[in-house]
Amino acid sequence: MSEIVYDALVIGSGAAGSFAVKELTAQGLSVLLLEAGPAVGPKDFDPVRKKAPASSINIWERARATLKGQPIQARAAFFTERFSHFFVNDRKNPYTTPKGEPFLWIRGRQGGGRLHSFGRVLLRWTDDDFKIRSRAGKGVDWPVSYDELAPFYDEVEAYLGLYGNKDNVATLPDGIYAKPASLTPAEQIFKQAVENRWPERHVVSWRYIAPDADRMPRPLRDAKATGELTIRYDAVVRRITTDEKTGRATGAEYIDRNTGAVSTVRAATVVLSASPIESVRLLLNSASAKHPDGLGNSSGALGRYFMDQLPCLAFGSFSKAKGWAPDESAPTDPFYNPSGGIFIPRFGESDAARGDFDYQGSVGRAPVSVDTDARLAFFGFGRMLPYADNRITLDVRRRDAWNIPVPHIRCVMQEEEQALLRRQEETLIALIKEVGGDLEFIGSPTGLKEMGKGAFPEADVFSRFMFRKWFRKTMCMGAAIHETGGARMGETREASVLNPYNQLWDAPNLIVTDASAFPGSGIAGTTLTVMVLTIRACRNLVDQYRTGRL
Structure with missing residues (x-):
């Protein structure tokens, strides 16, 4: 044959x-x-795996994954045990980097x-x-x-049938969208505050695909x-x-x-x-x-x-909105959390703070009581030269x-990237403060900066200690996963x-x-x-x- x-x-x-x-x-x-x-099947999407984290830092989930052979994968910014089987075993799949x-x-x-x-x-x-x-x-x-x-x-x-909206933003071309994407009430307030203050800055909904039921x-x-x-x-x-x-x-x-x-x-x-x-x-x-x-x-x-x-991560609160709201744009999935959030693309050319960076995040999507300031989170992405x-x-x-x-x-930043990352962080800090937000921390490969109540003020002392200790290992180059x-x-x-x-x-x-x-x-x-x-x-x-x- x-x-x-x-x-x-x-x-x-x-x-x-x-x-x-x-x-x-x-x-x-x-x-x-x-x-x-391996092939992926229904067993890999068992709704039983969909559990609320023990804390916002989910330190114990990361620790368990580390013990099972995923010390690198467990450092991903939004790692949870629910998805751990979709990441490699680092012991079997090692790599090296310069000291x-x-x-x-x-x-x-x-x-x-x-x-x-x-x-x-x-x-x-x-x-x-x-x-x-x-x-x-x-x-x-x-x-x-x-x-x-x-x-x-x-x-x-x-x-693919994307969720999204025609936003008419020069620095982020509109696409073909099957269904509209929603903003939470808090995000609508945040959007209005940003765009009223800076005409060349825009806050738009994510453009995304919902989980595939098949x-x-x-x-x-x-x-x-x-x-x-x-x-x-x-x-x-x-x-x-x-x-x-x-x-x-x-x-x-x-x-x-x-x-x-x-x-x-x-x-x-x-x-x-x-x-x-x-x-x-x-x-x-x-x-x-x-x-x-x-x-x-x-x-x-x-x-x-x-x-x-170039990655940066920031968490805080937004005093102009209270509580939270679910996003019901897409059907509820038994395994995945709802998608959705806000995106701040490159600023317009006449904005003095314009740079090769943007921000993806959310406001008022994390569950809190109705009288508590809405939670906000942002991940910034900056350009690296070849x-x-x-x-x-x-x-x-x-x-x-x-x-x-x-x-x-x-994969090492040069002076160009160091300067751009500083601008990326400083611009986000100033933007959030100007529109009524309060950051608790912002961090990047340059380090962790805490402010106000500090990082994860509601977490236990040990979890906060471990977060600070591990932050540089988590928010280093590669953290953007792009x-x-x-x-x-x-x-x-x-x-x-x-x-x-x-x-x-x-x-x-x-x-x-x-x-x-x-x-x-x-x-x-x-x-x-x-x-x-x-x-x-x-x-x-x-x-x-x-x-x-x-």
């Missing part, structure tokens, strides 16, 4: 991989999907990837991100523009329904195989997560969508005689220009549970790993469509843009495959 050669092999089943298999199967290609983790330069790698290995644990917010990027060099003289321009991607944004949003992400379901998709779960890919003469990708070698058995699969085309760090690691580990420094590394750029957004020495390499001295070299991650770069797109093969359609310059029958392809960090979530670039890249790949140009 001859070996099956698939039209396409897709590695990873998260935001990028799920849209890749949807697009490729819809065009009639035979597709094999390799997912490193004194920590990076928090939050990751999931299961069917659907981090789509089961991300915040569900899907925001468009703009040419402030894509054309940053032309507009601000910093970083590098992407080889695509917003106008080129806008039709793909429309398509993905319409397909649990398997819709793109994966639709791909399965075509009959063209084969899925192999628990398949840990260790290298992409290549033709020794042409250098083109021929398939992959993978290890069964449970048995350790090694298998090889073949395909005419390959889509790598394993998440930024994992994809770069895999390309580096796929070195061969034709690709001695790693697959796709003829420019020397593979692994370089790695970024994550630096060649912020990079992912292989640490050959250490191996994971499947004997694969682990990634060594360096990592990008490492296999960036570009106009020339001398300065990039991928061409403008996400094809490897050195092996054009392989495309990389997760956020490792991003030339810049942006300041909003990466998920929607990952989905958009995946569809665009897959269509180009299919066209070239069918016309014999690969």
